[in-house]
Amino acid sequence: MATIRANIRAMSGYVPGEQLNDPDIIKLNTNENPYPPSPRVFDAIRAALTSDSLRKYPQPLGDSFRHAAGRVLGVDPESILIGNGSDDILTILTRAFVPEGGLIASPTPSYILYKSLAEVQGARFEKVPFTADWQLGETWPRADLAFLPNPNSPSGTVVPDEQVESLSRRVNALVLDQAYVDFAESQGPPVSTAGHPNHLIITRTLSKSYSLAGIRFGFAIADPGLIRELVKVKDSYNCDVLSLAAATAAIEDQDYFRETRSKILTTRGRMNIELAKLGFDVTPSEANFLWCRIAKPMKPIYEALRQRKILVRYMNYDGYDGLRISVGTDAEIDRLLTEIRSLV
Amino acid sequence: MATIRANIRAMSGYVPGEQLNDPDIIKLNTNENPYPPSPRVFDAIRAALTSDSLRKYPQPLGDSFRHAAGRVLGVDPESILIGNGSDDILTILTRAFVPEGGLIASPTPSYILYKSLAEVQGARFEKVPFTADWQLGETWPRADLAFLPNPNSPSGTVVPDEQVESLSRRVNALVLDQAYVDFAESQGPPVSTAGHPNHLIITRTLSKSYSLAGIRFGFAIADPGLIRELVKVKDSYNCDVLSLAAATAAIEDQDYFRETRSKILTTRGRMNIELAKLGFDVTPSEANFLWCRIAKPMKPIYEALRQRKILVRYMNYDGYDGLRISVGTDAEIDRLLTEIRSLV
Numbered sequence: 001m002a003t004i005r006a007n008i009r010a011m012s013g014y015v016p017g018e019q020l021n022d023p024d025i026i027k028l029n030t031n032e033n034p035y036p037p038s039p040r041v042f043d044a045i046r047a048a049l050t051s052d053s054l055r056k057y058p059q060p061l062g063d064s065f066r067h068a069a070g071r072v073l074g075v076d077p078e079s080i081l082i083g084n085g086s087d088d089i090l091t092i093l094t095r096a097f098v099p100e101g102g103l104i105a106s107p108t109p110s111y112i113l114y115k116s117l118a119e120v121q122g123a124r125f126e127k128v129p130f131t132a133d134w135q136l137g138e139t140w141p142r143a144d145l146a147f148l149p150n151p152n153s154p155s156g157t158v159v160p161d162e163q164v165e166s167l168s169r170r171v172n173a174l175v176l177d178q179a180y181v182d183f184a185e186s187q188g189p190p191v192s193t194a195g196h197p198n199h200l201i202i203t204r205t206l207s208k209s210y211s212l213a214g215i216r217f218g219f220a221i222a223d224p225g226l227i228r229e230l231v232k233v234k235d236s237y238n239c240d241v242l243s244l245a246a247a248t249a250a251i252e253d254q255d256y257f258r259e260t261r262s263k264i265l266t267t268r269g270r271m272n273i274e275l276a277k278l279g280f281d282v283t284p285s286e287a288n289f290l291w292c293r294i295a296k297p298m299k300p301i302y303e304a305l306r307q308r309k310i311l312v313r314y315m316n317y318d319g320y321d322g323l324r325i326s327v328g329t330d331a332e333i334d335r336l337l338t339e340i341r342s343l344v
Numbered sequence: 345m346a347t348i349r350a351n352i353r354a355m356s357g358y359v360p361g362e363q364l365n366d367p368d369i370i371k372l373n374t375n376e377n378p379y380p381p382s383p384r385v386f387d388a389i390r391a392a393l394t395s396d397s398l399r400k401y402p403q404p405l406g407d408s409f410r411h412a413a414g415r416v417l418g419v420d421p422e423s424i425l426i427g428n429g430s431d432d433i434l435t436i437l438t439r440a441f442v443p444e445g446g447l448i449a450s451p452t453p454s455y456i457l458y459k460s461l462a463e464v465q466g467a468r469f470e471k472v473p474f475t476a477d478w479q480l481g482e483t484w485p486r487a488d489l490a491f492l493p494n495p496n497s498p499s500g501t502v503v504p505d506e507q508v509e510s511l512s513r514r515v516n517a518l519v520l521d522q523a524y525v526d527f528a529e530s531q532g533p534p535v536s537t538a539g540h541p542n543h544l545i546i547t548r549t550l551s552k553s554y555s556l557a558g559i560r561f562g563f564a565i566a567d568p569g570l571i572r573e574l575v576k577v578k579d580s581y582n583c584d585v586l587s588l589a590a591a592t593a594a595i596e597d598q599d600y601f602r603e604t605r606s607k608i609l610t611t612r613g614r615m616n617i618e619l620a621k622l623g624f625d626v627t628p629s630e631a632n633f634l635w636c637r638i639a640k641p642m643k644p645i646y647e648a649l650r651q652r653k654i655l656v657r658y659m660n661y662d663g664y665d666g667l668r669i670s671v672g673t674d675a676e677i678d679r680l681l682t683e684i685r686s687l688v
Binding site: 002014041091097213 | 346347348349352353355356357358360361363367371374376377378379380381385386389390393395396397398399400401402403404428429431432435439440441442443444445457460464465466516517518543545551555556557558559560570573575576577579580581582583584585586587590
C-alpha cells in the first residue's frame with residue numbers, strides 16, 4: 001500500500017454539515033441563504049452557457065469578477081484573489097504561509113475547519129479561548145498564520161477593529177475570515193487603510209449573503225504584492241466559467257443583495273426574541289444564524305427536531321455545547337418555533 | 345510584510361497557455377476540444393439551474409457523478425474521487441503523499457506543472473529523461489510520488505503497461521495522469537487488476553475528450569481505502585453543482601464522446617501526414633495534439649503564426665524545443681497548414 005503522510009492518516013477529517021436530499025426538510029444547519037440568488041445570476045449563467053465557454057479554459061485570474069468586485073467594494077482589482085469557495089482561499093493561504101511543523105492559531109469556539117487545515121499541512125494548531133463575552137483572548141502565540149472569523153461561528157459575534165489590528169501585529173499573517181460580514185453592522189477594517197495592511201488578509205464568500213453555496217465562489221482581499229504570491233499557490237484555473245459569470249452578476253446586483261439581507265436581519269431579530277421567550281440564552285448575532293443554549297440537554301432537542309424534518313446544528317466544543325440555527329424564511333422559522341416550543 | 349514561505353517566494357509559478365479573448369483566433373495551444381460538449385450537457389446544466397441548487401451546498405463527494413462514471417468505466421464508485429479539474433486532484437495527491445522536503449519524480453520532457461506542485465509543497469523534484477524513442481528511463485529515485493502522464497505531453501506518446509507496472513513498484517505512489525488517454529489506442533492498466541493497484545492512482549479529466557475545460561472537472565481512480573484518505577485532503581465542496589451536473593451528463597453520453605473522438609483522430613492522422621510533407625519530424629501521437637520539430641528556428645514560426653492569429657505552443661525543455669499543436673477542426677487545420685506552408 002502506498003504510504004500516505006502520517007499527518008493525513010492520523011486526522012479524522014473535517015465533517016461538513018449534513019446535506020440531505022429530502023426536499024421536505026427545513027435546512028437550518030449550514031447557514032445557506034433561504035432566498036434565491038439574484039435573477040441576474042440566472043441570466044448570466046444562461047448567457048455564459050455556450051459551446052465556446054464550456055470547451056475552453058476559463059480566465060485564470062477571473063478578471064471580470066475582480067473588476068466588478070473592485071468597483072463594488074472600492075478596492076484595487078489587483079488586490080483580489082478568486083477562489084473555488086472561500087475554503088479554497090483558506091487552503092491557499094495555509095499553503096503559502098505555514099511550513100510543515102509551523103503553527104496555526106485560531107480562537108475557540110470557532111470554525112472547526114481551521115484545525116483540519118493545520119492537520120493536512122502537517123502543522124501545529126493552537127486554540128486561544130474567547131473571553132466569556134466573546135472578546136479575543138489576550139495571549140496569542142507568534143503563529144505563522146492566525147484565522148479570525150469575524151463575525152465568528154458559532155457565536156455570530158464580532159470583535160472590534162482595534163482587536164483585529166492588535167492581533168495582526170502579533171502574528172506573521174492574520175486571515176480575517178469575513179464569511180458572514182455582510183450580515184454585520186460594520187464591514188470591518190478596510191484592507192487599504194488598516195494599520196498593518198500587509199499582515200491582514202480578508203476572505204469573503206458568496207455562499208451565504210449572495211445565496212450561491214452551490215456554485216462555490218469566494219475571494220481574498222490583500223496587498224497586491226501578496227496576491228501575486230498567492231496566485232503561484234492556487235490551481236491555474238480554480239474557478240469555472242459558469243461560477244465566474246454567476247459571481248460577477250451576483251456582486252453587481254447590490255439592490256437585490258440589500259433586499260435579502262434586510263429580510264434576513266428582520267427574521268433574525270424575531271427569532272432572537274422568540275427563542276429567548278422559550279428560555280434560551282441567545283447570543284446577540286451579527287451573522288445569518290443564532291447560537292442558543294438552554295439549561296437542559298441540547299443534543300436531544302437537535303435529534304427531536306431532526307425527526308420532525310428540521311435540521312439545525314448541534315455543536316459541542318469540549319463540553320461547551322449549544323445549537324446553531326441558521327436564519328431561514330419566516331415560514332421556516334415559524335415551523336421551527338412551533339416544534340421547539342413542544343420540546344423545551 | 346507577512347512572510348510567505350521561502351519555497352513560494354523562490355518559485356516563478358506555473359504559467360498556463362495563453363487564453364486570449366479574441367474570438368477570431370484559432371486556438372491550438374492548450375489542447376481544448378474543437379467540438380462542443382454533448383447536447384446533454386447543456387440540458388443537464390439548465391435542469392440544475394434552480395434556486396435551490398444554487399443556494400445550497402452541493403454533494404460533497406459527487407455521488408451522482410461517481411455512480412455514472414463507475415457504470416461507464418466499470419469501476420466501483422467508491423474508488424472515484426472528484427476534483428475541480430484534474431489539477432485539483434494532482435494537488436490533493438501531492439499533499440497526501442509528499443512531506444516538505446520529500447521527493448516528486450517525473451519523466452522529462454513532460455508536463456511542467458509537476459515541478460510547480462513540488463515547489464508549492466516545499467518538496468524536491470527530480471526529472472528522469474525519456475529515452476530517445478520516448479520510453480521510460482531506467483533509473484528512478486525512490487520518490488514519495490511519481491507523476492507519469494500517459495499519453496505524455498508534449499510528445500503524445502504512450503509507455504506500455506509493463507513499464508507503468510514496473511515503475512509503480514519502484515516508487516511509494518505512482519500517479520498515472522491519463523488526461524489524454526481517451527485519444528489513445530488502449531485505456532492503460534485497469535486499476536482493479538494492476539499488479540500493484542494500491543500503488544497506482546489514475547487521474548482523468550473531462551477538459552479534453554469531453555470538451556469541458558471551462559467547467560473544471562477531473563477525477564481520480566484508486567483503491568477505495570486510499571480514496572477515503574484523499575477525501576480528508578480535498579476541500580469539502582470542491583466541485584460545484586453545475587459542474588457536477590455537466591460532468592455526469594457528459595460521461596453518460598458515450599455515443600457523442602465516440603463520435604467527436606473519432607473526428608479528432610481522423611484529423612490528427614491528416615495533420616501528421618501534411619506536417620511531415622512540409623519537412624516536420626512529427627512524433628506519432630495518441631493524444632489530441634502533435635509534437636513536431638523542424639531543423640530551423642521554431643520560435644519564429646510560433647511567433648509568425650501568432651501574428652496571423654493562430655496560437656500553437658512553443659515549448660523549450662533545456663534546449664530541446666518544438667511546437668505542440670492541438671488537433672482542431674478540419675477548417676482550423678487547413679488554415680494552419682496554409683500559413684505554416686508559407687513559413688517553412
